[in-house]
Amino acid sequence: MVKIAPSILSADFSKLGDEVREVEKAGADYIHIDVMDGMFVPNITMGPLVVEAVRPVTSLTLDVHLMIEQPERYVEAFAKAGADIISVHAEATRHLHRTVQMIKSAGVKAGIVLNPHTPVEAIRHVLSEADLVLVMTVNPGFGGQSFIKETVSKIKELNEIRAHERFHYEIEVDGGVTDETISLCTNAGADVAVAGSFVFGKADREAAIKALTDAVK
Ligand code: DX5
Numbered sequence: 001m002v003k004i005a006p007s008i009l010s011a012d013f014s015k016l017g018d019e020v021r022e023v024e025k026a027g028a029d030y031i032h033i034d035v036m037d038g039m040f041v042p043n044i045t046m047g048p049l050v051v052e053a054v055r056p057v058t059s060l061t062l063d064v065h066l067m068i069e070q071p072e073r074y075v076e077a078f079a080k081a082g083a084d085i086i087s088v089h090a091e092a093t094r095h096l097h098r099t100v101q102m103i104k105s106a107g108v109k110a111g112i113v114l115n116p117h118t119p120v121e122a123i124r125h126v127l128s129e130a131d132l133v134l135v136m137t138v139n140p141g142f143g144g145q146s147f148i149k150e151t152v153s154k155i156k157e158l159n160e161i162r163a164h165e166r167f168h169y170e171i172e173v174d175g176g177v178t179d180e181t182i183s184l185c186t187n188a189g190a191d192v193a194v195a196g197s198f199v200f201g202k203a204d205r206e207a208a209i210k211a212l213t214d215a216v217k
């Protein structure tokens, strides 16, 4: 069964607590929180304060996706704020192995993110340490973009390496996930699907999550 991680980037921020409670009730598995700095990506969103605000509202896993330069600077702050998973972009940190260790030392699961153009080979030697690998299926920065199909072969590659090496990471996909694209990801081996506009863009969040899980049955 695929896990669904609604991205609050597409939620109504004037009532964020209610939005999070609603998707939890609707069957979400993780709450995906998109952190952007206006440098690594051309958009600015939220910081540790928002993670701290969401923490008491839900018992779901808080899946924090850092789209920021030198994410190592903020690992401790996001861990303290209540993140369960902290994912950093391979392209944004100079010493990825060290950053992954830093996340794990903070008592948080460590995720590694690949932009659409970044090959799996770039993180091959740190995969043994990863709790999660996030394959971007759009260019990071905005919700509501179209799925880039060329990224699917990387999901397959990560799945094969995992089986071969007996690694334990989950494979997550993020961007352009709909009831039409989700099966491309799960067939290739994805375990977790982030969905922003597909879930929060619809009035009936339960029906939206069901449409995603039904599409891969
Ligand atoms: C994009 C973010 C995504 C975004 C996905 O930079 O990382 O998590 O919220 O939005 P949709 O599902 O609308 O493509």
Ligand code: ZN
Pocket (backbone or CB within 6 Å): 007, 032, 033, 034, 065, 174, 194
């Ligand atoms: Zn994201």
